[in-house]
Amino acid sequence: MATPTGTGTAPAPATLDDVLGSACRARAGAVAVRCGDDVLTYGDLHDRVRATAHHWASCGLTPHGTVGLLWENTSACVVAFLAAARLGACLIPLEPGTPRPRLAALRTEVAGPLFVAAHEARLRALDGDGEQDPFDACVPLPVDAADDAPAPRGRPEHGRQPGGGEPPAGASPDAPFLVQYTSGSTGEPKAAVHTQRNLVNGGDIYTRVYGITEDDRILTAVPLLHSFGMVAGLVTALRAGAQLVLLGRFTPARLLGALAEHACTVLVAAPMAYDLTTRTAAGSRCPSPPGALRLCLSSGAALPPAVAHRARARLGLDVQQVYGCTEAGVIAAQHPGDGAGADRGVGRPVPGVRVRIVDDRGQEVPEGEEGALLVRTPAMFTHYLGHPEATRRALHGGWYATGDVARLGPRGHLHLVGRKDSFINVGGKKVNPLEVEQVLLAHPSVAEAVVWGEETGETGQRVRATVVARAPLPATELTSHCRARLLPHQVPTAVDFVPVLPKNSMGKIRRAAVRGQAPRQAPDRTAGPARPGTPPG
Template sequence: MATKSGTGEALLPVTLDDLLDSASRARPGAVAVRCGGQVLAYGELHSRVRATARRWDSLGLTSHGTAALLLENTPECVIAFLAAARLGVRLVPLEPGTTRPQLDALRAATGPLFVAAHEARLRALGGGEVENPLDDRVLVAVDEPAGVTDEPGRRGPARRPDDEPRAAAPDAPFLYQYTSGSTGEPKAVVHTQRNLVNGGETYTRAYNVGGDDRVLVAVPLLHSFGMVAGLVTALRAGAQLVLLGRFTPARLLSALDEHACTVLVAAPMAYDLTTRAAATSRPPRPPRALRLCLSSGAALPPAVAQRARERLDMDVQQVYGCTEAGVIAARRPEDGPGAGRGVGRPLPGVQVRVVDEHGREVPRGEEGALLVRTPAMFTHYLGHPEATRRAFRDGWYATGDVARIDPEGHLHLVGRKDSFINVGGKKVNPLEVERALLTHPSVAEAVVWGEETGDTGERVRATVVALTPLPAAELTSHCRARLLPHQVPTAVDFVSALPKNSLGKIRRAAVRAAPGADGNGW
């Protein structure tokens, strides 16, 4: 399905199937997806998505059903994702390692499930029997070669041309994407296909992504950054999507050169590991075709940004967004380097406001609550009407971030409003304390949070990963020299590692839930 533009001349894609149709008509022989030795042209991808959708439809998956996809960075999972979009089902992308109890919890919230994954994952879930239902869940392997085509002599239902599943509605609920849970309990964020297409259009326009680009995605397609900045943007541009399967620094470095990748989509953790690995080559050689590096999922540490500049011979562009609103702001190559540019400027089609506690817009340079409107805005949280109501203010999404906009229009994040610590009536920004802790040469990572004291107040507490044995008193003294007295941590816990999600983002809620760790890890 597509809609006419305001001029009545051009057709604008509104579903993911529209994107695939457009790309396969324009460039049927161009490479759509590459992963190691697997290569799919756009025409072949189109055919396999159609055949998979017909097969799933024959198994009873309709637009009223819910599909759980254990989404991995493989061509088969891309086909499954687009087949679900073709059918217009409710799609829940899940971590590949999702367990049976977790599927049980999801089924309780959504009803019967159609579970798609690589065969090895399904055998682990179904006790070795892929073909048999798991309770009221239908298990389907995405890599079953005979189940994704209806060519003569191959297994699969024969379908007439007029027996195709009905086209998906662009504004119906489609993607049920769980938040990272880094600051609280994960919730399912509901997006339409139009939301996702709009997100891909935003990246395409902002970074001039075209059919000659080769977009290497080194973050999970499960997460909104990999899904939209990688998969959807490549589809929108008719570009080549390059996948690594399982990420390793060596694979990433090899793929950049072997496939002449022009765009790299990665999280700070991937840039950190890859640039360290690149430093071992003699001499380090920047990838020959790379023109753009995007980073999101967490803040890009200055040391990692500097190392990437040296190893990749270009600046990494920080992207700021969230699961609910999609991409909000980003740096662009034409902005030039410099920490003074914050997280960049709002991208095309995005509106931002910084307001005080009464909802009044504050002057540029002043701090306040960040509200946004984006073309990729979610519709609601599944099963959380009160959280949905609190998330919006007169049609603007309240991000929960405290921010300011400088005179040049760059957006600067100050911190999370709900993470500020109340110490005797004085507000402490945990990010400021974390920055002070990280200046100590023996501190690798730090999370600062507020612990209730029992008298309606809080105290500042820090959880630290140290490179070498480190007395807590030394850290306290280090902070006293750099912070105000009420900002100094009154307790420090040492751990061997911090809990993180698959993008490398620290799960702050999990840190708060496990104070006093003994250093044996999480």
């Protein structure tokens, strides 16, 4: 079997440009990125990255500058990401629809020149108010990766490279490179800073755990701007010399079509994508599993058992859950060799990752007992940008405090219990919201549920639930369902029915937004059917 590119006796790559160079030397004519009709070989990708880096350097972008990339799942955005890495500039991955006020806020958060790179249509959408750009230059991306580099907008005069020669690669493997905002699912997003070595190490982990090689075709159906898509999809494909297959914008039909047309061997997707896709497959005339597919990975949120069951039936494989976070990358992962069953938890800690389960005093607890999860990983962030106090709270002697409560099983599998800061204090008794959510989701009319603690104005909290229902559902029926299955202090004292829950582009519920949008008046007593969810971009 082929081995991942760059392994063996040669020194392991330390920067993303090293990874690309290694893959290009080994497989220049092989397909690197495929997005619809836009196909780049490793030789093409290598040349386009250098041409783009040269163009940006001539416009004034230096290792002291920052690129805010309005990142869509296209070949041109892959080129832009790697061009910033080659120059050694910092890169901030941003949602494609990021508005001008958010870009203006970035100007106050970063030092040095700020370039905004995006497809032309996105930049035109920013031009509506006629105000002066809050950044140093706007760089339109080519319509496809074979087009000439377009001229920048803005004020690109400073730092212009003399002459027409290619600027040297300015990347240091351990310098700040990626400024990645956390999901904000449990609170205000923070910007975690990663080095290029962090990302390369993360790609190495995936290639080793799942045996990714140059023979694989990795269909990435999650946004590359998020950690899971970026590392499990893009960086892992580059590290192995494999083919990265992109959908552009996700739809279930596109995913199913790409799996078959390109004989994809690995699928990287979020639970919402598996949910929508397997529902589509169930209604299709040809629901047979894709023949080449050998591995399905899921991350971003817990995979509901019902979705996992449907995926197994329609795709012919068990979906392997990956547990990680923006700050630490991949922490634990399920593996096909482990079999199925709930005792797998979220998988075993991956190679190179160490975990500790500790009590409130920082002492390790015995196997099987619950405690706070600390991790140490070669893919871990260095600090939060502009938040030194949050950095000090998160990092303890090289260990990252995840904020999760967990336990280790007898076979070394990691089991997540909940978020430490999300436990609800009801009269001195602690309520794990995940336990209550599982009971709510067991009701046949409940599609989604979030449980949270509402301050009572006295000394404690009360349990409150926000629910999306599949069919008309009286709150009294749901409360009775909970009373029969929970202790009295765990039963929600208020239920809010909503048509849809706020989510990020990975399909992860934004719990802080749920709490913030809860009505102040008495909650609804009866729900109507839910609206369809929004698929990830």
